[in-house]
Each structure stands twice: as C-alpha cells, then as structure tokens.
Amino acid sequence: VTGAVGPLNPTIPGYDFGSPSSAQSPISLEDLANLEQTLGWTGEDEQRLRKHIELFRSQAERMVDTWRAVIAAQPHLWQWFAGPDGKPDDTYKAAVKRRFVQWVVDVATRPHDQAWLNYQEEIGLRHTPEKKNKTDGRHTPAYVPLRYLLAFLPVVTNVQQFFDPAIADPEDRTALERSWTKAVHLHITLWSRPYTREGLF
Amino acid sequence: VTGAVGPLNPTIPGYDFGSPSSAQSPISLEDLANLEQTLGWTGEDEQRLRKHIELFRSQAERMVDTWRAVIAAQPHLWQWFAGPDGKPDDTYKAAVKRRFVQWVVDVATRPHDQAWLNYQEEIGLRHTPEKKNKTDGRHTPAYVPLRYLLAFLPVVTNVQQFFDPAIADPEDRTALERSWTKAVHLHITLWSRPYTREGLF
Numbered sequence: 001v002t003g004a005v006g007p008l009n010p011t012i013p014g015y016d017f018g019s020p021s022s023a024q025s026p027i028s029l030e031d032l033a034n035l036e037q038t039l040g041w042t043g044e045d046e047q048r049l050r051k052h053i054e055l056f057r058s059q060a061e062r063m064v065d066t067w068r069a070v071i072a073a074q075p076h077l078w079q080w081f082a083g084p085d086g087k088p089d090d091t092y093k094a095a096v097k098r099r100f101v102q103w104v105v106d107v108a109t110r111p112h113d114q115a116w117l118n119y120q121e122e123i124g125l126r127h128t129p130e131k132k133n134k135t136d137g138r139h140t141p142a143y144v145p146l147r148y149l150l151a152f153l154p155v156v157t158n159v160q161q162f163f164d165p166a167i168a169d170p171e172d173r174t175a176l177e178r179s180w181t182k183a184v185h186l187h188i189t190l191w192s193r194p195y196t197r198e199g200l201f
Numbered sequence: 202v203t204g205a206v207g208p209l210n211p212t213i214p215g216y217d218f219g220s221p222s223s224a225q226s227p228i229s230l231e232d233l234a235n236l237e238q239t240l241g242w243t244g245e246d247e248q249r250l251r252k253h254i255e256l257f258r259s260q261a262e263r264m265v266d267t268w269r270a271v272i273a274a275q276p277h278l279w280q281w282f283a284g285p286d287g288k289p290d291d292t293y294k295a296a297v298k299r300r301f302v303q304w305v306v307d308v309a310t311r312p313h314d315q316a317w318l319n320y321q322e323e324i325g326l327r328h329t330p331e332k333k334n335k336t337d338g339r340h341t342p343a344y345v346p347l348r349y350l351l352a353f354l355p356v357v358t359n360v361q362q363f364f365d366p367a368i369a370d371p372e373d374r375t376a377l378e379r380s381w382t383k384a385v386h387l388h389i390t391l392w393s394r395p396y397t398r399e400g401l402f
Contacts, residue, residue, distance in 0.1 A: 145402055
C-alpha cells in the first residue's frame with residue numbers, strides 16, 4: 001500500500017504500524033478527540049506539519065542524532081540502552097534508531113486514525129516490561145522510567161534549529177514548532193498509558 | 202519566615218509548602234539532579250525566571266484565568282471540578298485557584314530543594330484518589346486523569362502572550378518561555394509519580 005507519505009510500512013524490522021502484530025489501543029476515537037482538544041490540536045496544526053513533510057524527512061535523522069547525543073552524555077539516560085555488560089548495546093540502539101527516525105516522519109504525516117492510535121499503544125508498551133527488548137530480542141533493562149520519557153519532552157520539542165534555513169520567517173518557524181510540540185505531547189501522553197496505575201489514565 | 206520571594210507560606214488554606222502536613226517525596230536530590238539535566242535545566246534558567254519575578258507575580262492570576270477558561274470550555278476537562286450534582290463546584294474551584302496562582306509564582310521563584318520536592322509530591326497526590334478533595338473537604342471526582350495533566354502541558358507552556366509588552370525583545374520572550382517550559386515539565390513530571398505503576402517511575 002502506498003500513499004502521499006510513501007509506503008505504509010517501510011521495511012524497518014519491528015516497525016509494526018498498521019500491522020496485526022501491533023497492540024490494540026484501549027483509547028477510543030472519542031477519547032482521542034478530547035485529548036486533541038485539550039492540547040489545542042487543530043486541522044491547522046495537521047496541515048502545517050504535513051506541508052513541511054520534506055523538511056521533516058530531510059531532518060529526521062539529524063534530529064534523532066542530536067537527541068541521541070544528549071542521551072549519550074547522561075549515564076542516567078543511556079543506561080536504558082545498555083546490555084547486561086553495562087555498556088551501550090549498539091545492536092539495540094541501531095534497531096531502535098531506524099524506528100525513531102521513522103517516528104519523526106510519522107508525527108509530521110500520519111493521520112490520527114485507529115492504526116496510528118494502536119501503534120502509539122505499541123510504542124508505549126515497548127518502553128515498559130511488557131514489550132521492551134522483545135521486538136529486537138535484546139537484553140537491555142526491562143523498561144525506560146516514565147520520568148525520563150516526560151523530562152525529555154523539552155529536548156524533543158525545541159526544534160527550531162532544524163527548520164533553519166529552510167524556513168526563513170521566524171514566525172513560521174515558531175508556528176511549526178508549536179504544531180510539532182502539540183503533536184509530540186499527544187504521542188507521549190498516549191505512550192504513558194501502560195505506565196499508569198489502573199483507572200488513573 | 203520571610204525572604205526575597207516573600208513570606209514562606211502565604212496565608213492560603215491548604216498551601217502546605219514547607220509544612221509538616223506536606224507529603225515527603227520519595228525522589229532523592231540526586232534523582233532530581235538527573236531529571237534537571239535531562240530537561241536541560243541550568244542555573245541560567247533559574248536566574249532568568251527569578252529575574253522576572255515581578256512579571257510572574259503580576260501575570261499569575263491572568264495566566265490561571267486564561268487556562269481556567271480553556272478548561273471551562275471543555276466538559277472532559279471541567280468535569281473533574283464538578284460536584285456530585287454534575288455542576289462545577291465553585292467552592293472547590295476557588296480554593297484550588299488560590300494555590301494555582303501561588304504555584305505560578307513558585308515555579309518562577311522557589312529553589313529546587315527538599316521542601317519544594319516534597320510539595321510537588323503533595324500536589325501530585327492531590328490529583329489522585331489518595332488526596333484529591335481531602336484538602337478542601339469537597340466531593341468532586343476522586344482524581345484527574347493523567348492524560349489531561351500531560352495533554353494540558355502545551356497550553357500552560359505557551360506563555361509569550363503574558364510577557365508582552367513587559368519584555369520587548371522577541372528573543373528574550375522566547376528564552377523566558379523556554380525556561381518556563383522546562384520548569385513546568387519538571388513539576389508535572391514529579392506530579393506524575395503517584396500515578397505510575399510500581400517500579401516504572
């Protein structure tokens with residue numbers, strides 16, 4: 001299946017978007033609409049991100065490399081990528097990275113439909129003991145603490161550096177950053193569900 | 202006790218900052234330092250916020266009123282402020298509002314010490330069944346879903362409107378917004394702890 005955003009499932013191992021292997025989200029489309037309204041997410045945000053699809057495609061790997069460098073500099077962050085020997089598991093890191101880069105493009109392009117909702121549940125689970133390491137058959141720690149998922153948000157939403165010089169007008173850069181920020185918050189909010197005590201999400 | 206930021210405990214009912222009534226945080230100061238580093242929080246952010254203490258003091262109520270208007274327009278948000286009759290509990294709202302306004306000033310001024318850490322745990326608990334309603338003796342729903350705490354972040358971090366015209370330079374406004382954003386994310390990250398399944402925070 002192909003579309004304006006390219007193949008539905010690029011050949012990335014473990015990238016189970018739209019696949020029966022993906023978890024099913026317990027969040028309804030009505031719940032999702034309420035979340036979007038809470039964030040202030042509108043069709044304008046969706047269009048603004050999609051309009052810059054080529055920018056995100058061209059910058060996605062650079063963005064991930066930049067964030068990975070932040071992680072690599074902090075032992076309390078990179079330890080979740082470490083193998084049983086306490087050293088970074090490069091196989092794991094490489095496997096996750098391809099999906100991380102694809103995620104950047106997906107944030108900017110995927111409509112918020114049931115397949116997308118299901119895959120956010122899947123990504124959330126892959127940060128918790130239920131599914132971490134399973135996709136790639138690795139032996140890193142069993143989870144990534146929720147605190148670091150949330151505390152990393154200001155890092156991955158400070159993105160204007162990646163829009164320069166492609167977007168010359170500072171107001172346009174700010175507007176795109178705000179749309180990106182809302183989208184990322186929506187994703188991480190959904191990822192937090194499997195971390196949450198029964199009934200409190 | 203008084204200091205540069207005014208009385209330690211303003212006379213706001215239920216404002217238990219630095220009081221023995223506050224919960225104790227299970228987060229260590231070392232954990233906190235790791236979280237701050239993750240966010241990219243530095244002494245520069247702290248100084249930038251503190252430099253604008255008078256701006257935050259003068260704008261705090263306006264900020265809270267603006268956010269409250271966003272909440273009031275969305276039934277899935279205001280329902281957590283409703284009494285058993287399904288209507289907004291104005292007594293509860295008024296009591297919480299005074300602490301919410303004080304929180305804005307505190308974000309900009311309080312050092313991140315043990316008393317501050319403890320009170321963030323207390324605020325988190327007050328959004329969950331363990332302590333919601335208890336402070337004010339009201340009967341609103343027993344919790345605020347974590348999803349809305351997180352999805353509201355882009356609303357409370359989009360604050361440049363409150364810095365205009367006091368801060369004329371757009372770059373200074375952006376820098377102050379980024380410092381505010383990091384600080385708010387640190388707070389909400391700490392508030393998410395009581396929501397989190399055992400061992401995953």
